Amino acid sequence: MTLKIYGIAASRASRPLWVAHELGLAYEHVPQPYQGGATRTPEFLALNPNGHIPVVDDNGVLVWESMACALYLAGRFQGAGAESLAAVNHAEQAEILRWSFWAVTECETDALTFLMHRVAMPPERRKPELAVQAAHRLLPALRVLEQHLQDRDHIAGERFTVADICVASVLAWVQRAEAMPQYPRLAGWLERCLARPAQIQVRALARRSTPS
Known part of the structure; x- marks a missing residue:
């Protein structure tokens, strides 16, 4: 195979x-x-x-x-x-599905706008006001996840699952956003996700694929 x-x-x-x-x-x-x-x-x-x-x-x-x-x-x-990383019951599956789709529908567009106009695009092409506006639009969604994480360490169930990967892979784009310190549970969860050895390995792959 x-x-x-x-x-x-x-x-x-x-x-x-x-x-x-x-x-x-x-x-x-x-x-x-x-x-x-x-x-x-x-x-x-x-x-x-x-x-x-x-x-x-x-x-x-x-x-x-x-x-x-x-x-x-x-x-x-x-x-x-x-x-x-998969669900072990229907309740976990529901959490995995809803939060993975939530990351796409509620966060990804603005997170990408923030990334592009704060970090990724050449400085002469960036429009800082678009990054500021995108970060502001993300606040309600980030507040929802902050509330979800008040009594838990992971998105779904009691362990790291694919839901954490799906959501963290989007919110990593705005990790440096000014809004993040307002949400300490979210910020701590995201930091732990991005510190995992598997994620560090993928970032190393990304550096090798990015022109210097």
């Missing part, structure tokens, strides 16, 4: 890569870039007709969309060399 993960680690492909490293999976990493038309070739469009990374190829089973990739791998490889 061959498991392949397509996409440079400095992209949303970091999500399935993080799951793979948490579970100790043997996989082939295809560091597919997203620039320069690389995802518009006939070969890549045969994997994902939308022309986006990441793509997971599990011995011919194709999965796209980064959150779907992460959730698929967690469910597919339960207990592969590590404690399972």
